[in-house]
Amino acid sequence: MKANEHLQGGQSGAAGEQVSVLFIADPGTPAALAERVAKYLPERLRSRDRPERRWTTCVRRKPYLSDEQADFAEVIDAVDPSSEREDIVVYLTDLPRREDTLPVVGEVSADHKFALISVAGVGGVNIERRVRTVTELAIARVLGEPELMPPGAARRFRSAQVEDGIRYFAPSGLRRLRLLSGMVRANRPWRLVTGLSKVLVGAFATGAIALATDTIWLFADMMGPWRMSVATILSIVAMILWLILDHELWERPKSPVERNRSVLYNTATVVTLVIGVVVLYVALFCLLLFTARLALPSELLSRVLGRGVNFSDYLTLTWLLASIATIGGALGSGLEDDAAVKEAAYGVRQRQRIEETRTQSNEAG
Numbered sequence: 001m002k003a004n005e006h007l008q009g010g011q012s013g014a015a016g017e018q019v020s021v022l023f024i025a026d027p028g029t030p031a032a033l034a035e036r037v038a039k040y041l042p043e044r045l046r047s048r049d050r051p052e053r054r055w056t057t058c059v060r061r062k063p064y065l066s067d068e069q070a071d072f073a074e075v076i077d078a079v080d081p082s083s084e085r086e087d088i089v090v091y092l093t094d095l096p097r098r099e100d101t102l103p104v105v106g107e108v109s110a111d112h113k114f115a116l117i118s119v120a121g122v123g124g125v126n127i128e129r130r131v132r133t134v135t136e137l138a139i140a141r142v143l144g145e146p147e148l149m150p151p152g153a154a155r156r157f158r159s160a161q162v163e164d165g166i167r168y169f170a171p172s173g174l175r176r177l178r179l180l181s182g183m184v185r186a187n188r189p190w191r192l193v194t195g196l197s198k199v200l201v202g203a204f205a206t207g208a209i210a211l212a213t214d215t216i217w218l219f220a221d222m223m224g225p226w227r228m229s230v231a232t233i234l235s236i237v238a239m240i241l242w243l244i245l246d247h248e249l250w251e252r253p254k255s256p257v258e259r260n261r262s263v264l265y266n267t268a269t270v271v272t273l274v275i276g277v278v279v280l281y282v283a284l285f286c287l288l289l290f291t292a293r294l295a296l297p298s299e300l301l302s303r304v305l306g307r308g309v310n311f312s313d314y315l316t317l318t319w320l321l322a323s324i325a326t327i328g329g330a331l332g333s334g335l336e337d338d339a340a341v342k343e344a345a346y347g348v349r350q351r352q353r354i355e356e357t358r359t360q361s362n363e364a365g
Contacts, residue, residue: 017052021139022086023059024079029127029186030092030119031061037132044136048148058086065116068095069261072107072116073164081114088113088142090135094186096120096179096264102169103179105157106134108141109165115142121170124181134168141166183268184275192276193283195343200280202332207288207325211296211317214304220320221305221313228319235326236281240273242330247341249273280329285322292318 021041025034042055049055064078081089097104097118105121108114115138122130133150137157140148157168170178193200210216223231244250249269253262292314301317302309333341 018054018056019088019143020056020058020086021088021090022084023057023090023092024062024064025059025092026063026065026094027061028094029188030094031059033119033128033131034059034090034092036128037135041132041135044132045139045148063093064091065093065095068093068097068118071164072109072162072167075107075116076109076112076114076164079114081112088115088139090115090117090138092117092119092131094119094182096183098179099160099167099169101176101260103175104167105130105170106138106168107162107165108138108168110142110144111165113142115139118182120182120186121179122182123170123178124185127182127185137168180264180268180271183264184271187268187272189272189275190279192273193280196280196333196341199329199333200283203280203284203325203329204287206328206332207284207321208291210321210324211288211292216320216324217301217304217317220317223320228316228323231320231323232281235323235330236274236277239277239280239326239330239333240270243273243277243333243341244269246333249342277326281322281326284325284329285318288321288325289314289318292321 021038023034023038025031038057038059041057045055046053065075070078075091079089079091091114093116095118097107097116097120103118103121105118107116115135117131117134117138119127119131122134133153134157136148136150137153140146146154156171158172159166159168161167169175220228251262251265251269253259296314296317298309301313305313
């Protein structure tokens with residue numbers, strides 16, 4: 001068994017035909033998906049296969065694809081599936097694949113016993129089920145056995161013959177939105193909170209200091225819901241803009257050919273940051289609400305406001321504190337180094353793609 005691999009096999013007898021499938025996956029989401037798909041693939045294929053055939057699977061984590069628009073033939077040459085001892089090689093990547101503007105979910109070469117699956121192309125919801133369906137569809141196509149295809153899969157994913165095999169496209173309807181959601185899912189935006197520790201500490205410290213100022217209590221009591229909402233939106237936008245500009249997260253196309261790709265990646269970056277900063281805002285709100293209830297006596301708050309207070313007043317105060325804290329966190333993000341911000345904002349392969357692109361630009365310069 002190769003390093004970083006595990007085997008999953010059927011329970012049928014050792015005698016008879018055996019088909020082995022090697023999953024090669026980019027680190028991160030594709031690798032986790034490959035492990036889960038490989039675990040249940042033998043059982044799922046046996047349910048549609050002849051009983052005497054045995055299926056085995058193994059998984060290897062290794063990134064091969066650096067340019068998402070590399071020709072399928074170049075990917076085959078890089079992976080070199082003929083050098084593997086397994087019968088079929090399936091490569092999962094979280095980089096998006098497209099033909100013009102159409103998202104590609106998979107490419108299959110029966111001659112090379114190889115399939116390339118774009119995890120981003122299947123979308124950001126029901127991701128495991130969709131990857132499993134495309135994988136089984138690809139294996140059936142490689143073997144030339146349509147009975148192994150999941151029911152309805154061939155109709156759902158439109159295909160086209162290409163020079164080195166067959167290309168499958170995302171289902172019609174909201175294709176670009178599916179691709180965008182898949183890219184955002186690969187970035188794992190919820191990790192932004194834990195990845196930017198200095199931002200979180202700076203934001204909480206700002207909110208805690210503001211909590212000790214009775215002027216803030218009066219502002220919270222007088223601002224009203226719509227002003228508070230505007231403050232929330234402005235604080236979130238300020239954080240996002242600061243992260244993008246200060247840490248150079250915005251891609252600038254160097255040619256008209258790169259423009260569409262840059263629009264896609266920049267949109268994915270903005271959506272990732274919006275989700276991540278909103279999660280950060282909610283986390284700050286909860287922390288500051290707990291702190292306010294613990295540290296600010298209701299009698300003192302009532303005396304400053306000149307009226308009786310209840311829990312809703314603490315919620316209103318915390319709402320304003322969270323907005324102030326988020327702006328403080330935006331300033332604190334300048335203390336984070338670029339590598340930490342990119343690690344928090346991007347998936348593994350997206351970071352590698354950016355670094356390789358910048359290295360090539362520097363060499364060209």
